[in-house]
Amino acid sequence: MIDRIGSQQMSRNFLADLNRNQYDIAGLQRQLATGKRLNNPSDDPIGVGIALGIRDDLASVEAWQRNIADSQSWLSATDNALNGYQDIIQRAQELAVQGGNGTLSAGGRLQLATEVLALRDQVVETGNASLGGRYLFGGTQTNRQPMDGSIPGLAAPVNTGVLTREVAQGQVLSVNITADRLVDPAGATPDIFQTLTDFATALQTGDLQAISGTTMTELDAHLDNVNRLRGEIGAKVNRLDLTEQRHSLDNITRQQQQSEIEDTDIAEAITNLKMRETVLQASMAVGARTMQRSLVDFIS
């Protein structure tokens, strides 16, 4: 029990209380000025640990989203090219039907043969489709044309490398289709160049049986192949769409969490600030009244 107060003690206590109040006010002011509840690790050590984890996650998601956007554009360019390739084969099939029914004159068949050879060149062109200067079907060798127009055929050596990227935690996806898979369907079917060359030769020599037989079968196989490839691309696009949606949702949730942990609750902070201000003013008013009065003022 303290029943006697030193004069210094009064001002010392007053200053200590004033300091404490001002310290609290400074903290609240910083919260309001920066809009952040967490400015230093010591503000809420556990919260900061969580906040750093969330930042980490956000950075990951952002990188995956970038990868997905990049993959989507690659896939859609590939699909466009495949679409063109499909058109070529369908045109070849039309020509095969036309050239194989025997009503055509030899001159007409030669004309068709010319068109078939033109289609073959178009295959080379389609196979060398590129996106931003990178060849879509070149495997990992994106800086070299995968098809050689002078043979015509695949440029040697054939690159079958896959382009992979991570699109979600641990989910690695290959986005490219290599030229060999494009021109050379699995099984006994020769590649598209051979098929078209044989077709043109058959047209020139009038081998109608070969046209309506071998050529039709082979073209069917090629059409199946390209359909399969487009299906594969479509499936990947869908999968990426879903993954992207998940990432977007994730992103929103994480940002909300981050905001809850890191951001100042303005209403609460201002209420607290007002409260402290009132206390500060009161303590200053009291200090001003008590500290300037002493017995000296009342004794003449």
Next chain:
Amino acid sequence: MPSTFFGLNTALSGLLTNQRALDTTNHNLANLNTEGYTRQRVQMSTTLPYSQPGLNNAVAPGQIGTGVQIAEYARLRDAYVDTQYRSQAAALGQSEARSTALDQLNQLIDEPGDSGLTSLLGAFWGSWQSLSTNADSPSVREGVRSAGEALAMGFRDTHAQLVQGQTEASNRIGSTVAEANLLANQVNDLNQAIAKVVAVNKTPNDLLDQRDLVIDKIAKIGNVTLTPVGNLGRVTVALGGQVLVNGATDTTSALAVDAAGNVTVGGAAASVTDGSLRGLIDIRNTVIGGTGGYLEQLDNLVSSLMTEVNNRHAAGVGLDSSTGNAFFQGTGAADIALSAPVAASTDAIAAAAAAGDLPAGGDAAVGLAQLKVVVLPIGTNSATLDGYWASMVSTLGVDTDQAQRLARVQQTVLDVAQGRRDSTSGVNMDEEVADMVRFQQSYNAAARMITTLDGMLETIVNRMGMVGR
């Protein structure tokens, strides 16, 4: 029978004593704001009464008072409160030193912030993700290189800040030790000055105040114990159990702290468990430095990062077909930097898993980016690289928060102790003014007494025997 002039002396003693009392009040008021001042009181007592019993006593009933005298100029101080105050001062000194140093680091590491290591790590992993999709793009490669460079620089900066924190602690340890030795000398000087005054049977109140103030300052540096020596008012001051000021021999021993944080007084090992010296040594030798300190943790993190990144990088193939290259080089957080091949050309950055995958193959880059989520044994923990850093930040936050809380609590406790001390020893202006009035009235009364006696003498001397004149 007392003499006619007997009362004059009594009144005079009242005059003189109250005058001294007023002088003391004056001294108290003058020292209202003097640090370490202890209020003084004039203890008054009656003088020897008249007369002593004896065979040939003057004929009078009982004894008659002869006035007032000053028994002592008392110094109102409570040694127990002093002991309390000093142990709290030591505790505050420790937590203050700790919280100041930690708070500085706490603000420097910029977490959570946009330029902290978390952001740099995130940017680094992100750059490898980008590289995996665009391994043949020189600009993306440049992005990886600059993210790596920024990360290495971030680690070097953090390391430099920690070392800077250590250096500052070292400097403060140096100045604290110098201060303690200076204060020890002052105590020694005051011991001798006090002894001289006590020897002639006087109370050296103001010298005692000075000595107590100096001891208060030493108490803030480390845990002190005081032992009174002899009967001349000397004290022996021990710091951490070792005698710093020897009151018996009037000598001091030098305080010293070595680089390992061992404290010695006069060459003998002292156990300083409290005070700013302890706080500073802790910061330098166990919190930042030492086993499990921040520096070691950071080095653990950096060496794990370098090992893992380099392993994965060396397995890949660069655009220039080079393989087996490290990405980072260095021995730890102090000197981590991009390896020479990577620094020389972005083509050395290995994104492809095999030479056949050049230039667009990104399997190695994917693998490197995935390192972000791999749990590794780092130091004594298992964590991802990012997670380890986050836990370091959390640890620093907890340490700082605790130190700050403790410092605030200790400040409050010390304020209470200071209050108790003030309650006994502090000067209260109102009290002194009331005393002033009191002593002045007594002084006036004594003076009036002399006037009265003078009137009485006047009657005897000048008016008596004048019958019929």
